[in-house]
Amino acid sequence: xxxxxxxxxxxxxxxxxxxxxxxxxxxxxxxxxxxxxxxxxxxxxxxxxxxxxxxxxxxxxxxxxxxxxxxxxxxxxxxxxxxxxxxxxxxxxxxxxxxxxxxxxxxxxxxxxxxxxxxxxxxxxxxxxxxxxxxxxxxxxxxxxxxxxxxxxxxxxxxxxxxxxxxxxxxxxxxxxxxxxxxxxxxxxxxxxxxxxxxxxxxxxxxxxxxxxxxxxxxxxxxxxxxxxxxxxxxxxxxxxxxxxxxxxxxxxxxxxxxxxxxxxxxxxxxxxxxxxxxxxxxxxxxxxxxxxxxxxxxxxxxxxxxxxxxxxxxxx
Amino acid sequence: xxxxxxxxxxxxxxxxxxxxxxxxxxxxxxxxxxxxxxxxxxxxxxxxxxxxxxxxxxxxxxxxxxxxxxxxxxxxxxxxxxxxxxxxxxxxxxxxxxxxxxxxxxxxxxxxxxxxxxxxxxxxxxxxxxxxxxxxxxxxxxxxxxxxxxxxxxxxxxxxxxxxxxxxxxxxxxxxxxxxxxxxxxxxxxxxxxxxxxxxxxxxxxxxxxxxxxxxxxxxxxxxxxxxxxxxxxxxxxxxxxxxxxxxxxxxxxxxxxxxxxxxxxxxxxxxxxxxxxxxxxxxxxxxxxxxxxxxxxxxxxxxxxxxxxxxxxxxx
Numbered sequence: 001x002x003x004x005x006x007x008x009x010x011x012x013x014x015x016x017x018x019x020x021x022x023x024x025x026x027x028x029x030x031x032x033x034x035x036x037x038x039x040x041x042x043x044x045x046x047x048x049x050x051x052x053x054x055x056x057x058x059x060x061x062x063x064x065x066x067x068x069x070x071x072x073x074x075x076x077x078x079x080x081x082x083x084x085x086x087x088x089x090x091x092x093x094x095x096x097x098x099x100x101x102x103x104x105x106x107x108x109x110x111x112x113x114x115x116x117x118x119x120x121x122x123x124x125x126x127x128x129x130x131x132x133x134x135x136x137x138x139x140x141x142x143x144x145x146x147x148x149x150x151x152x153x154x155x156x157x158x159x160x161x162x163x164x165x166x167x168x169x170x171x172x173x174x175x176x177x178x179x180x181x182x183x184x185x186x187x188x189x190x191x192x193x194x195x196x197x198x199x200x201x202x203x204x205x206x207x208x209x210x211x212x213x214x215x216x217x218x219x220x221x222x223x224x225x226x227x228x229x230x231x232x233x234x235x236x237x238x239x240x241x242x243x244x245x246x247x248x249x250x251x252x253x254x255x256x257x258x259x260x261x262x263x264x265x266x267x268x269x270x271x272x273x274x275x276x277x278x279x280x281x282x283x284x285x286x287x288x289x290x291x292x293x294x295x296x297x298x299x300x301x302x303x304x305x306x307x308x309x310x311x312x313x314x315x316x317x
Numbered sequence: 318x319x320x321x322x323x324x325x326x327x328x329x330x331x332x333x334x335x336x337x338x339x340x341x342x343x344x345x346x347x348x349x350x351x352x353x354x355x356x357x358x359x360x361x362x363x364x365x366x367x368x369x370x371x372x373x374x375x376x377x378x379x380x381x382x383x384x385x386x387x388x389x390x391x392x393x394x395x396x397x398x399x400x401x402x403x404x405x406x407x408x409x410x411x412x413x414x415x416x417x418x419x420x421x422x423x424x425x426x427x428x429x430x431x432x433x434x435x436x437x438x439x440x441x442x443x444x445x446x447x448x449x450x451x452x453x454x455x456x457x458x459x460x461x462x463x464x465x466x467x468x469x470x471x472x473x474x475x476x477x478x479x480x481x482x483x484x485x486x487x488x489x490x491x492x493x494x495x496x497x498x499x500x501x502x503x504x505x506x507x508x509x510x511x512x513x514x515x516x517x518x519x520x521x522x523x524x525x526x527x528x529x530x531x532x533x534x535x536x537x538x539x540x541x542x543x544x545x546x547x548x549x550x551x552x553x554x555x556x557x558x559x560x561x562x563x564x565x566x567x568x569x570x571x572x573x574x575x576x577x578x579x580x581x582x583x584x585x586x587x588x589x590x591x592x593x594x595x596x597x598x599x600x601x602x603x604x605x606x607x608x609x610x611x612x613x614x615x616x617x618x619x620x621x622x623x624x625x626x627x628x629x630x631x632x633x634x
Binding site: 070127128142144149150151152153154155156157158159161162163164165166167173174175176177178241244247248249251252253254255256257281282283284285286287290 | 387444445459461466467468469470471472473474475476478479480481482483484490491492493494558561564565566568569570571572573574598599600601602603604607
């Protein structure tokens with residue numbers, strides 16, 4: 001079965017023709033030129049769909065679009081995406097269907113990462129799992145009985161804003177002490193820099209003193225791999241916080257398979273091992289059975305594969 | 318439609334014949350005599366079912382049993398219920414069906430409170446809601462699309478052990494800073510007593526100095542109603558903590574109707590108003606729309622009505 005996945009970003013529109021068994025067959029990229037307005041972006045999306053669709057040697061079962069902004073429960077309409085000037089509320093599904101004749105569905109990136117994992121990634125063998133996306137922000141998606149768990153209005157899985165300390169640090173949200181305030185890329189860099197400052201002999205000090213916020217988790221990981229004790233400790237702290245948040249997810253959802261993806265997740269066991277350990281110290285014993293934290297392996301294709309998986313949700317079982 | 322609800326407690330077995338439209342028709346109580354062993358308790362349960370069933374003027378569609386202990390995902394087997402000596406693992410559904418010929422289903426009290434609310438209580442008009450039970454412990458049940466959300470193994474909704482401060486106080490669980498450690502009856506009494514001690518002129522001091530742990534939330538509520546500022550403040554603190562936990566539930570589940578039941582919930586707006594306010598300060602703005610905290614009104618019958626609702630989950634839609 002063939003579908004098209006679209007990843008709508010502020011800079012680029014990526015498109016892929018995807019086979020449900022073989023994965024991505026063809027991949028394309030277009031510049032979004034978001035400043036040229038909504039009509040221009042829709043033209044670009046139509047072009048992306050047509051270019052990808054032209055490669056298909058068989059019928060297309062639908063188009064999935066990953067988009068920033070607030071997505072309506074019926075997965076048609078995108079409201080107020082950040083960095084898209086002039087875009088208030090657009091029924092993207094209707095606009096694109098009118099011009100391409102394909103069934104089009106829209107959802108947010110974190111949900112689509114979960115769905116992509118479910119069909120193509122680490123989630124393939126799990127009917128129930130929680131995807132935690134660790135990037136600039138921290139987000140998530142919940143797969144329950146092989147489908148996205150969407151809550152009452154489609155907003156389920158805001159996992160980065162689950163608090164672990166009501167007196168904790170702030171992030172870009174009214175939630176204080178949410179996990180994003182510890183593990184979001186910028187927040188992690190800031191927390192790291194506070195500690196690096198007290199060790200001017202540390203290689204990380206010399207390298208980031210002019211621009212601490214440019215520090216990325218991969219830099220900490222590199223140093224951890226070289227045996228830098230401070231880098232290891234910073235990542236362990238971050239992992240512990242993630243572990244605490246995971247306890248909250250599991251006690252609410254009783255879904256015990258956790259899949260982690262995104263930039264911070266590349267730190268691998270420097271983060272995931274302490275996360276596992278911290279979670280087990282705080283988790284009620286009956287939930288230990290079957291508990292697992294894994295890193296997603298789909299890499300950069302996850303967003304496109306996730307978008308291409310969205311039409312599968314609408315096929316008869 | 319008629320069903321039978323059974324509430325299996327360490328001291329009493331309660332039973333009710335329930336009509337899905339009229340509610341409880343007949344109610345009975347039997348002593349459990351848990352120390353006499355499993356066979357004796359099963360005999361008692363059979364007796365309870367037969368006595369309630371004898372009152373039925375029509376067919377019985379099934380029996381629901383609310384039980385302590387760990388319940389198997391298929392809702393048949395109860396393992397290690399506290400205060401039932403010698404009870405390791407019993408397939409209660411099979412034992413009772415063999416002796417009564419009714420279809421029997423078992424679940425835990427908090428889930429059944431949610432289900433009872435869904436069919437007979439405040440939850441009746443909501444397809445999605447979260448039930449928080451505030452009693453000796455703090456528990457919960459999640460109704461999603463008019464059914465119990467059970468997670469991967471039936472353990473979803475352990476809402477009392479959702480942490481709001483990873484450095485916080487302990488309760489009877491490895492989870493530190495879980496909401497039960499603030500709002501569980503004994504924990505609330507202890508926290509209250511710490512503060513009452515510093516006000517020896519407060520009426521609460523005189524009354525509870527010989528046995529602080531006997532203080533119940535209703536005593537604080539009584540004093541709050543009389544204008545006792547300390548009592549009001551203690552309940553407000555508890556409400557705030559509840560509000561923080563609710564933010565975690567909502568960010569994960571996107572289920573925005575919260576129904577609160579149990580002893581502590583009787584404090585009503587002394588707890589629920591600060592809970593609402595605290596939740597709104599920490600909740601991401603898109604989730605405010607439709608957010609509501611309500612007190613359950615079913616009172617003491619909630620457990621029986623919940624148990625009697627369990628067979629409804631197995632009827633064709």
